[in-house]
Amino acid sequence: MNVLFGLIFLVCTFLLLCTSPDGFLPAMLDGASKAATLCLSLVATYAVWMGLMKVWEDSGVARGVSRLLKPAARKLLKTDDEEALSAVCMNLSVNMLGISGAATPYGIKAANLLDKTENAEYSSAMLFVLNATSLQILPSSLVAVRVALHSNAPTDIILPTLFSTLFSTVLGVLLVILFVPSKKKGKHSAKRRFLWRKKVKMKGAGTR
Numbered sequence: 001m002n003v004l005f006g007l008i009f010l011v012c013t014f015l016l017l018c019t020s021p022d023g024f025l026p027a028m029l030d031g032a033s034k035a036a037t038l039c040l041s042l043v044a045t046y047a048v049w050m051g052l053m054k055v056w057e058d059s060g061v062a063r064g065v066s067r068l069l070k071p072a073a074r075k076l077l078k079t080d081d082e083e084a085l086s087a088v089c090m091n092l093s094v095n096m097l098g099i100s101g102a103a104t105p106y107g108i109k110a111a112n113l114l115d116k117t118e119n120a121e122y123s124s125a126m127l128f129v130l131n132a133t134s135l136q137i138l139p140s141s142l143v144a145v146r147v148a149l150h151s152n153a154p155t156d157i158i159l160p161t162l163f164s165t166l167f168s169t170v171l172g173v174l175l176v177i178l179f180v181p182s183k184k185k186g187k188h189s190a191k192r193r194f195l196w197r198k199k200v201k202m203k204g205a206g207t208r
Contacts, residue, residue: 041148
């Protein structure tokens, strides 16, 4: 990925030098200035939200939200590992606030724990999709970017973001359910087929 971005930068630099050599240095300085301003705005936003997350963790609010999400997470990921479910729920709750950077440690921990579960392939696929689609009730990072770029209405994206991420999350979950096999479901189906065959054999034995 670093090589790809490096090649893109070199190609763009070459094209800019060929087409407008006088504008190359001002463009570089202007871009660097905007990037520094944006980074400072995002640092401030992340600092505020990370502080709130710490307060929520210490006060028990985060655990309460995690408990609310846990039944749905248990059904979606098809696992009973409590530690993995707790990490998943923390990851999802932070993602819902649009703080993807803060959600990353929880996501990594959840992925490592789900790899050790009985239904690892399905659970890991579902976790990946939930993070990729990322249902966002409050897109904090995007609002911070819009504020840094002096948008006249930085919060106008909240409702469209909620609807679009809700659609993508529902669609992603349905695709995982359809195309990624669940071992537990397969085991239960095999058990039901075995009991049905046994029942049929016993009925047949009784008629002879």
